[in-house]
Amino acid sequence: MFSNNDVLETIAMVEKEHLDIRTITMGISLLGCIRDSAEETARKVYDLVCHKAENIVKTARDLSGEYGIPIVNKRVSVTPVSLLCAAFPEKAPLIGKALDDAAETLGIDFLGGYSALVHKATADYERKFIRTIPEVLATTKRLCSSVNVGSTKSGINMEAVKMMGEAFKEAAFLTKDQDGIGAAKLVAFCNAVEDNPFMAGAFHGVGEADTVVNVGVSGPGVVKHALEQIPDANLTEAAEMIKRTAFKITRAGQLVAKEAARRLNAQFGIVDLSLAPTPAMGDSVAQILEELGIECVGGHGTTAALAMLNDAVKKGGVMASSRVGGLSGAFIPVSEDIGMIRAAEKGAITLDKLEAMTCVCSVGLDMIAIPGDTPATTISAIIADEAAIGMINQKTTAVRIIPAPGKDVGDEVSFGGLLGRAPIMPVHKTDSSKLINRGGNIPAPIHSFKN
Amino acid sequence: MRAVVTVTGKDNKGIIAKVSTFLSEKGANIEDISQTILGEYFAMIMIVDITSVSEELSALAEQCAELGKQIGMSIYVQHEDIFNAMHNV
Numbered sequence: 001m002f003s004n005n006d007v008l009e010t011i012a013m014v015e016k017e018h019l020d021i022r023t024i025t026m027g028i029s030l031l032g033c034i035r036d037s038a039e040e041t042a043r044k045v046y047d048l049v050c051h052k053a054e055n056i057v058k059t060a061r062d063l064s065g066e067y068g069i070p071i072v073n074k075r076v077s078v079t080p081v082s083l084l085c086a087a088f089p090e091k092a093p094l095i096g097k098a099l100d101d102a103a104e105t106l107g108i109d110f111l112g113g114y115s116a117l118v119h120k121a122t123a124d125y126e127r128k129f130i131r132t133i134p135e136v137l138a139t140t141k142r143l144c145s146s147v148n149v150g151s152t153k154s155g156i157n158m159e160a161v162k163m164m165g166e167a168f169k170e171a172a173f174l175t176k177d178q179d180g181i182g183a184a185k186l187v188a189f190c191n192a193v194e195d196n197p198f199m200a201g202a203f204h205g206v207g208e209a210d211t212v213v214n215v216g217v218s219g220p221g222v223v224k225h226a227l228e229q230i231p232d233a234n235l236t237e238a239a240e241m242i243k244r245t246a247f248k249i250t251r252a253g254q255l256v257a258k259e260a261a262r263r264l265n266a267q268f269g270i271v272d273l274s275l276a277p278t279p280a281m282g283d284s285v286a287q288i289l290e291e292l293g294i295e296c297v298g299g300h301g302t303t304a305a306l307a308m309l310n311d312a313v314k315k316g317g318v319m320a321s322s323r324v325g326g327l328s329g330a331f332i333p334v335s336e337d338i339g340m341i342r343a344a345e346k347g348a349i350t351l352d353k354l355e356a357m358t359c360v361c362s363v364g365l366d367m368i369a370i371p372g373d374t375p376a377t378t379i380s381a382i383i384a385d386e387a388a389i390g391m392i393n394q395k396t397t398a399v400r401i402i403p404a405p406g407k408d409v410g411d412e413v414s415f416g417g418l419l420g421r422a423p424i425m426p427v428h429k430t431d432s433s434k435l436i437n438r439g440g441n442i443p444a445p446i447h448s449f450k451n
Numbered sequence: 452m453r454a455v456v457t458v459t460g461k462d463n464k465g466i467i468a469k470v471s472t473f474l475s476e477k478g479a480n481i482e483d484i485s486q487t488i489l490g491e492y493f494a495m496i497m498i499v500d501i502t503s504v505s506e507e508l509s510a511l512a513e514q515c516a517e518l519g520k521q522i523g524m525s526i527y528v529q530h531e532d533i534f535n536a537m538h539n540v
Contacts, residue, residue: 002531004485004496006538007457011527065509068529248537255536319540 014069018221018283019249021256022276023073024060025112025197026266027204027212028052030079038091041084042098049076049102049111052211052266057107059263063256071256072278073418076103077202077214078113082129089128093136100140110185112202114145117192120154121441122163130163137182138174144185144200148192150387152394156190156442161387164188165380165436169403172372176405179413183402184335184367188383190390190397195270195325201363201398212269213261214326217253217317218276219245221283223309227291238292239312246273246316254321272326273317274362275309277337279420285309285330286339297339298349306330307360327396329362335415335422336367344423351382351425359389364398369413369422372405379403381432384442392445453482453531454501454508456515460524462493470495470526473518477511478503493524498531 013019033044053076060071078099085092096114103111114136116126133145147164150156168188172180187201194205197214204212226245227238253271261268277285286297292305310329318324332354334340343349351368358364364386370379383399390397404413407424414421458470471481474497483498504511512528519526 002534002538004487004494006534007455007496008459008494010529010534010537011457011459015525062507062509065507065512066530067533068512068527069533251536252533255532 011068013219013222017219017225018278018280019219019252020070020072021215021253022218022274023075023197023216024056024071024256024260025075025077025202025214025216026053026056026264027077027195027208027214027269029204029208029210030084031206034084038085038088038094042094045084045095046098046102049078049099050105053106053108055264059260063260067252067256069252069256073109075108075197075199075202076106076111077197077204078111079206080115080117080203081113082116082126083206085129086125089125090132092129092132096132096136096140096143100143103142108142110142110144110199112144112146112199113204114143115147115203117148118157118160119148119151119190121157122159127163130160130167133167133186134170134174134182137171137185144202146187146189146192146201146203148189149383150190150391150442152191152391152448153444155444156384156387156391158384158436158441159439161188161380161384162377162436162439164383165376165378168379168401169376172403173405179415180372180402180404181415181419184400184415184419186400188387188399190387191395193326193396196327197272198274198276198327200400208269209267211266213257213264213266214269214272215253215257215260216272216274216276216326217249218274219249220275220277220285220288222249223275224282224284224288224291227288235308239308242309242312243316246313247320250317250320268323270323270325271317271321273313273321273324273328274326275313275330277331277333278418279336279338279341281338284337284339285332286337286343290339296346296348297343298353302353303356303360306332306357310361327362331363331366332357332361333366334368334425335413335420336418341420341422344425351427355385355389358386358397359393363396364400366398366400367402367419367422369402369404369407369424370427371408371424372403373408374403374427375433377433377436378427380436382427384436388442391442452501454499454528455531455534456497456499457527458493458495458519458524460493461491462488463523466493466522466524467495469522470518473515474499478505
């Protein structure tokens with residue numbers, strides 16, 4: 001049984017510390033929708049998604065009301081669309097439109113899975129599919145896209161890396177009247193996971209059940225508040241406090257995930273133990289690091305503090321959930337975290353430091369705005385660096401970067417809502433095009449040969 | 452099915468009466484009640500059986516939140532499972 005203090009603590013977490021369930025994401029397999037033509041496939045896709053997820057918004061609202069914990073986002077992830085239209089890749093945008101329409105009908109926030117998995121090589125139909133991504137992101141609202149360009153097992157597909165640099169540029173350019181928001185809905189992955197509930201990188205892997213419910217928990221504010229109670233604790237004690245807090249947060253996620261799965265007639269997939277910030281004050285991962293004793297995030301010691309935070313969150317969360325998966329770790333998206341935004345505005349955090357931080361946390365260079373005139377090959381080189389970190393360290397890494405059209409260092413992009421705003425950060429001006437234009441593969445590391 | 456009703460705010464006359472009358476009219480049975488007063492701050496926690504309440508729990512929670520606004524308090528109604536999950540191993 002729980003005590004009165006437990007009840008009041010939970011209410012304070014929600015009221016003052018921004019505890020929420022960040023997302024309920026329903027993963028839906030669309031493999032059964034493949035038909036002879038793109039038009040028929042698109043129709044089938046729309047019908048199936050609308051049917052399977054028809055109650056997701058209501059269920060989330062009900063659960064939120066019953067448990068007294070906000071559920072911020074309702075989302076759907078689907079089978080990588082490139083697989084659905086291997087026979088007619090040029091017509092993939094029809095499927096993209098059908099998915100975006102379904103998302104609008106359902107009233108969900110985002111739908112992920114306009115994706116391709118090309119970590120070893122790019123099949124001809126994948127090449128054609130990837131070329132459709134920028135236009136599709138510019139003409140849809142809720143659809144998100146991701147491409148897996150590498151893995152520990154297969155190395156890095158540098159042709160795909162090159163294509164993705166160009167895709168980010170084009171996606172931003174085609175949405176230049178909205179600060180390049182198209183690029184904010186696109187992710188390049190290394191070691192992509194099949195059960196990620198978070199956007200923009202969610203897709204429903206082919207190894208998954210027909211319909212699953214994955215839940216992403218959050219609560220940077222709760223962790224920060226807990227640490228404020230022990231300002232003079234040493235780091236061992238601080239790590240313990242983070243673990244205990246992560247346990248409580250995750251238990252709430254586990255309860256919601258199981259109940260949501262039951263009500264939606266889906267299999268319970270995983271709980272993703274991520275600390276996901278929002279632009280709201282007090283809901284920031286950067287501010288946790290500052291609470292631990294870094295004057296400003298980005299300063300020396302940031303990587304160490306983040307490593308401890310990330311590990312403690314996992315240790316607390318793993319015990320709290322029967323099935324853990326997704327990305328599970330602390331997110332450090334610049335535009336979605338008020339502490340990060342401030343550090344970037346002061347020039348205290350750089351792309352290089354962010355890259356170092358991604359070695360020890362999930363997931364990668366996330367929601368970073370860079371000058372609009374950055375060459376595509378430089379963006380590809382940034383993706384290659386990040387993919388290399390993921391490949392060698394056997395972890396997921398990702399790049400979601402916005403080359404803001406017509407903007408330069410000193411300017412800002414603003415997307416509103418959860419996507420937030422970000423100052424333009426400088427990139428190295430030196431040329432990396434020869435590396436990118438070499439093509440080929442970066443071979444898988446020696447430690448991947450485990451059989 | 453049991454829910455936890457939490458009423459917090461500045462101490463005032465008749466809070467328990469108003470909230471418990473409202474709940475009993477809805478068909479809820481109060482099983483346990485406790486309250487603490489810290490200075491001006493008032494916190495009352497009730498365990499109620501809501502099996503006989505005809506409305507859905509989320510609707511009851513909304514109505515109680517509304518009642519809270521009328522009497523100048525914050526009222527939360529939450530399924531007991533959330534506390535069992537978060538605070539028990």
